[in-house]
Amino acid sequence: MNGSEIQIKNVNMIYKGKRGEDIVALNDVNLDIREGEFISLLGPSGCGKTTLLRIIADLLRPTTGSVTINGQSPKDIRLQRKYGIVFQNPVLYDWRTVRRNICLPMEIMKIPRKERTARIDKTLDLVGLKDFGYEYPFELSGGMQQRIGIARALALDPEILLMDEPFSALDEFTREKLNEDLLKIWRKTKKTIIFVTHNIPESVFLSDRVVVLSPHPGRVSAVVDIDLPRPRESSLREMPEFYEYVAKIRKSFEGV
Numbered sequence: 001m002n003g004s005e006i007q008i009k010n011v012n013m014i015y016k017g018k019r020g021e022d023i024v025a026l027n028d029v030n031l032d033i034r035e036g037e038f039i040s041l042l043g044p045s046g047c048g049k050t051t052l053l054r055i056i057a058d059l060l061r062p063t064t065g066s067v068t069i070n071g072q073s074p075k076d077i078r079l080q081r082k083y084g085i086v087f088q089n090p091v092l093y094d095w096r097t098v099r100r101n102i103c104l105p106m107e108i109m110k111i112p113r114k115e116r117t118a119r120i121d122k123t124l125d126l127v128g129l130k131d132f133g134y135e136y137p138f139e140l141s142g143g144m145q146q147r148i149g150i151a152r153a154l155a156l157d158p159e160i161l162l163m164d165e166p167f168s169a170l171d172e173f174t175r176e177k178l179n180e181d182l183l184k185i186w187r188k189t190k191k192t193i194i195f196v197t198h199n200i201p202e203s204v205f206l207s208d209r210v211v212v213l214s215p216h217p218g219r220v221s222a223v224v225d226i227d228l229p230r231p232r233e234s235s236l237r238e239m240p241e242f243y244e245y246v247a248k249i250r251k252s253f254e255g256v
């Protein structure tokens with residue numbers, strides 16, 4: 001399909017504070033996301049990134065405005081299980097092996113055993129954990145645990161992968177490696193990815209477009225096309241063009 005897959009129109013989100021006061025988390029957000037696009041939602045803490053992601057995922061209803069995905073509502077898409085979600089903390093069950101952690105949502109969905117096994121094999125291979133299927137999560141590093149979270153989301157074969165600061169708890173080296181691997185996974189699976197981060201270089205490295213959100217109230221302050229060649233590898237981070245994008249985006253936060 002060509003054109004935009006996800007349309008976010010005039011979305012406002014107002015929470016109620018403890019004393020009943022209004023907290024405007026999102027103010028008139030408009031955004032079109034294309035099918036197969038890698039898009040980052042970037043901004044400082046409290047600018048509404050997670051709120052926007054949760055609205056797209058149908059985990060929250062906006063106060064006003066709408067989100068449509070190929071003409072359907074987020075609820076329709078959620079019920080068709082077309083979303084895969086990866087959180088900052090993958091929440092793994094330590095008494096289940098890696099394979100059985102990836103399997104759990106498929107068991108809940110009653111996907112037949114043979115199909116489950118095939119999908120586990122495929123996604124373990126995709127995330128580079130082929131030899132770790134029979135280990136337990138607590139035996140693995142934070143980066144490997146996050147790979148399990150990604151495999152678990154991909155095993156349901158979603159169309160849209162929503163990632164909420166998935167690498168922010170990891171050290172810099174592991175984060176950069178996972179960034180590169182995520183791009184390989186994206187290239188192979190052709191998912192639409194919406195990636196929340198507050199890390200500017202990470203957003204530049206990964207994205208086709210970076211959506212810059214500024215806080216109080218959260219609004220889109222810039223949308224930056226990242227016109228850097230693909231496939232992207234770690235050497236890209238040393239290129240002047242890369243630095244220029246980082247500097248340009250950093251500048252857009254000045255005074256925020």
Ligand SMILES: Nc1ncnc2c1ncn2[C@@H]1O[C@H](COP(=O)(O)OP(=O)(O)OP(=O)(O)O)[C@@H](O)[C@H]1O
Pocket residue numbers: 015016017023024025043044045046047048049050051052198218
């Ligand atoms: N359930 C809630 N009730 C009241 N206010 C909320 C609620 N959830 C979020 N907020 C407020 O809405 C604003 C946006 O929050 P949100 O978590 O979406 O931001 P964020 O950019 O994802 O932040 P972070 O990077 O810290 O996760 C913040 O001011 C936050 O305090």
